[in-house]
Amino acid sequence: MLSPRLNVTERTRKRLFIGLLSFSLLILILALLASIWLLRQKSLLLNRIILIILISCVTAAFFTLSAGLLALIWSLWRSKTYPSLQNIMAAATKFLFPFALHLGKWLGWDEEKIKNSYIQVSNQLVKAKTKTYPVKKVLLLAPHCLQWSGCSHKITMDVRNCQGCGKCPVIKLRELAGRYDADLAIATGGTFARKFIKDKRPDAVVAIACERDLTSGIQDIVRIPVMGVVNERPHGPCANTSVDLEKVEEAIKYFINGG
Ligand code: SF4
Numbered sequence: 001m002l003s004p005r006l007n008v009t010e011r012t013r014k015r016l017f018i019g020l021l022s023f024s025l026l027i028l029i030l031a032l033l034a035s036i037w038l039l040r041q042k043s044l045l046l047n048r049i050i051l052i053i054l055i056s057c058v059t060a061a062f063f064t065l066s067a068g069l070l071a072l073i074w075s076l077w078r079s080k081t082y083p084s085l086q087n088i089m090a091a092a093t094k095f096l097f098p099f100a101l102h103l104g105k106w107l108g109w110d111e112e113k114i115k116n117s118y119i120q121v122s123n124q125l126v127k128a129k130t131k132t133y134p135v136k137k138v139l140l141l142a143p144h145c146l147q148w149s150g151c152s153h154k155i156t157m158d159v160r161n162c163q164g165c166g167k168c169p170v171i172k173l174r175e176l177a178g179r180y181d182a183d184l185a186i187a188t189g190g191t192f193a194r195k196f197i198k199d200k201r202p203d204a205v206v207a208i209a210c211e212r213d214l215t216s217g218i219q220d221i222v223r224i225p226v227m228g229v230v231n232e233r234p235h236g237p238c239a240n241t242s243v244d245l246e247k248v249e250e251a252i253k254y255f256i257n258g259g
Pocket of ligand 1: 155161163165166167168169171
C-alpha cells in the first residue's frame with residue numbers, strides 16, 4: 001500500500017507529463033492558426049495549394065492527437081481502459097512524448113523527472129488495461145547494475161548462480177520471483193532484455209531500470225504490458241544500484257491478481 005505522501009508525489013509526476021503533452025498540443029494549435037492566417041493573406045495560387053495541404057495534414061493530426069490525449073486523460077482519471085481507444089492513446093503518447101520531453105527540457109525541467117512522469121502514466125494505463133484479464137506468466141527483468149560490483153558470480157548467464165550472500169538485492173528478487181512463480185532475468189542491456197522476452201514469451205513484464213532505459217523499453221515493447229519500477233542509485237548510476245522490493249512485488253501482484 002502506497003503512503004498518502006507517495007500518492008501525492010506520483011500524482012504530481014503524472015500531472016507533469018500530462019501538462020507537457022497538453023502544452024505540446026497547444027503549440028500544434030498555434031501552428032494551425034498561423035497557417036490559417038497565412039492562407040488569408042493575398043498570395044500566389046501555389047502558396048494557397050501548399051497551405052491547404054498543410055492545413056489538412058495538421059488538422060487531421062490535431063484531431064487524432066486531441067482524441068488520443070483526451071482519451072488518455074479520461075482513462076487515467078477514471079482508472080479504466082477503453083480497448084477501442086488504446087491505439088489512439090498510444091499514438092498520442094508516442095508522438096507527443098518527444099515534444100513534451102524537449103519542451104520540458106527547454107523550460108528547465110529535469111529530464112529524469114519527465115521520464116519518471118511518463119513511466120507513472122504508462123504504469124497506470126497498463127494497470128487499467130490488465131485489470132480485465134488475468135496474467136499467468138510474468139517476467140521480472142532486472143538490470144545487471146543491481147548486482148554487487150564485487151560479486152564474481154555470472155548471474156546474467158543464469159540467476160541461479162547467485163550464492164545468496166545478501167550483499168545485493170538479487171537474492172531477494174529471486175525469492176520474490178519464486179514466490180509468484182515468475183521468471184527472473186538479469187539483463188546487461190536492451191538487446192538482452194529483448195532476447196529474454198522473446199525466449200521466455202511472458203504475458204507481462206515487470207521491468208526494473210533507470211528512467212532512460214525504462215522509457216525506451218516501454219516504447220519498444222508494444223505487444224506485452226510492461227510495468228516499470230525505477231531503480232535507486234545511492235552510489236550513482238550503473239553500479240551497486242538498488243530497488244524498492246515492495247514496489248516490485250506490488251507490480252507482480254497487480255498482474256497476477258488483476259489489481
Ligand atoms: S546476493 Fe548473489 S548476486 Fe548479490 S553479491 Fe551475493 S552472490 Fe552476488
